[in-house]
Amino acid sequence: MTRTDHASLPAVPRRTVLVSGASIAGPVLAFWLTRYGYAVTVVEKASAPRSGGYPVDVRGTALEVLRRMGLLSRLRDAHIDLRRLTFLRGDGSQVASIHPHTVTGGVAGRDLEVRRGDLADALYTAIRDDVEFVFDDSIHTLDQSGDGVDVTFHGGGSRTFDLVLGADGMHSRTRDMVFGPEEQFHRYLGYCFAVFTMRNTFGLSHETVMWNTPGRAAALYATGHGDELHAFLNFARPEPPFDAFPDPGAQRDLVAAVFADAGWEVPGILAAMREADDVFFDAVSQIRMPRWHRGRVALAGDAAYAPSFLTGQGTSLALVGAYMLAGSLADADHAEGFAAYERDTREFVAANQGLVGEGGATLFPTTVAALEQRNDRLRKLSDMPAAQGRPEHSALTLPTFTITNPTQHAHR
Numbered sequence: 001m002t003r004t005d006h007a008s009l010p011a012v013p014r015r016t017v018l019v020s021g022a023s024i025a026g027p028v029l030a031f032w033l034t035r036y037g038y039a040v041t042v043v044e045k046a047s048a049p050r051s052g053g054y055p056v057d058v059r060g061t062a063l064e065v066l067r068r069m070g071l072l073s074r075l076r077d078a079h080i081d082l083r084r085l086t087f088l089r090g091d092g093s094q095v096a097s098i099h100p101h102t103v104t105g106g107v108a109g110r111d112l113e114v115r116r117g118d119l120a121d122a123l124y125t126a127i128r129d130d131v132e133f134v135f136d137d138s139i140h141t142l143d144q145s146g147d148g149v150d151v152t153f154h155g156g157g158s159r160t161f162d163l164v165l166g167a168d169g170m171h172s173r174t175r176d177m178v179f180g181p182e183e184q185f186h187r188y189l190g191y192c193f194a195v196f197t198m199r200n201t202f203g204l205s206h207e208t209v210m211w212n213t214p215g216r217a218a219a220l221y222a223t224g225h226g227d228e229l230h231a232f233l234n235f236a237r238p239e240p241p242f243d244a245f246p247d248p249g250a251q252r253d254l255v256a257a258v259f260a261d262a263g264w265e266v267p268g269i270l271a272a273m274r275e276a277d278d279v280f281f282d283a284v285s286q287i288r289m290p291r292w293h294r295g296r297v298a299l300a301g302d303a304a305y306a307p308s309f310l311t312g313q314g315t316s317l318a319l320v321g322a323y324m325l326a327g328s329l330a331d332a333d334h335a336e337g338f339a340a341y342e343r344d345t346r347e348f349v350a351a352n353q354g355l356v357g358e359g360g361a362t363l364f365p366t367t368v369a370a371l372e373q374r375n376d377r378l379r380k381l382s383d384m385p386a387a388q389g390r391p392e393h394s395a396l397t398l399p400t401f402t403i404t405n406p407t408q409h410a411h412r
């Protein structure tokens, strides 16, 4: 990568930024802010960059962010190249087998599908020498004043930063501390899911097989990496299971109860879930906020506008949103910069959050009639060529941000 040319910046203390979260949005913020002359610290509650993980898509405008970071060709080597998506009925018989892009709106040869860990690792590697990382720690308190943000950390110690940016995901603590409880921004979409890895004893490669009954889906996703298989269990539920969220045992019990009488390979998948050490359970939800900034604190990625996996756009929104937030601060003070970030990014976010219901949700019908209709549609789709992309994925043309006023970088 091209390093920041700090020599070209004035010899005054640089503005300091604390970024909370080192997954997707956090490292992108750190990368660009460092280039714009900021001194960046990233605090991450995990003890190291989180590797592994389910496959994610990067599409449209977000590909340009990776290209500008010099990471696109490296990540093309990590592309999973999913070739087939096969749908099964409750008894395990086949409904249809189609190219995945037919339902996701992805574009063959252009869009990326990579393991989340491969993307996070590429982002971290691009910045680790230029940015201060603090792992195994998190923000305890935030106190904003006219001059800065006083931060104390759970690990002890306190520091003052000019700005704090929350990139700490859907259940962001930064958002809780500055904007209030999650409930007011949380839009539950009526499903819960669990994902985990299990052994690939099915001979699957570069493909997904999805079993459905009304309100329930079980999918096996083979990335083609050795023995790796991602199991995914999704089920409809009118209210979020608040009691289960803090309790991994209760999450497993709930999933097992919902799928107790299921056929096909589901009993084996449930047995694997009991053994798995990486079960990730959550509600399928969006975060919608009227404002993404307050004072000297702003949010990016899932923390501000999680769109849910039903849109397949969470990673892309995190990449684009972080690029836009950092860029808005390149040449402006935080008040102007945060306002510009919202003004220039909101429409793109809203369009992509609005994709719920166009792709993913229709894959998980909750009634017998709706499931039959979906199966009819899938059979017809199997005769059609793959889609050519959704306009929402590319609905923002990335600006190029430059520094024309170096004094903005003086500590203030």
Ligand SMILES: Cc1cc2nc3c(=O)[nH]c(=O)nc-3n(C[C@H](O)[C@H](O)[C@H](O)COP(=O)(O)OP(=O)(O)OC[C@H]3O[C@@H](n4cnc5c(N)ncnc54)[C@H](O)[C@@H]3O)c2cc1C
Pocket (backbone or CB within 6 Å): 020, 021, 022, 023, 024, 025, 026, 043, 044, 045, 046, 050, 054, 055, 056, 057, 058, 116, 137, 138, 139, 167, 168, 169, 170, 172, 173, 174, 195, 300, 301, 302, 303, 306, 307, 308, 309, 312, 313, 314, 315, 316, 317, 318
């Ligand atoms: C099963 C599943 C499938 C998905 N599939 C897709 C897909 O196909 N396409 C797609 O685009 N997206 C997909 N997503 C969504 C995608 O993973 C997220 O939208 C994306 O990772 C958002 O990035 P982020 O950096 O904003 O947040 P996250 O990736 O959630 O990262 C938040 C980071 O903050 C850290 N953190 C949390 N709390 C604190 C704290 N208090 N202090 C410090 N650090 C903290 C976390 O450890 C984590 O490293 C999927 C998600 C799931 C769960």
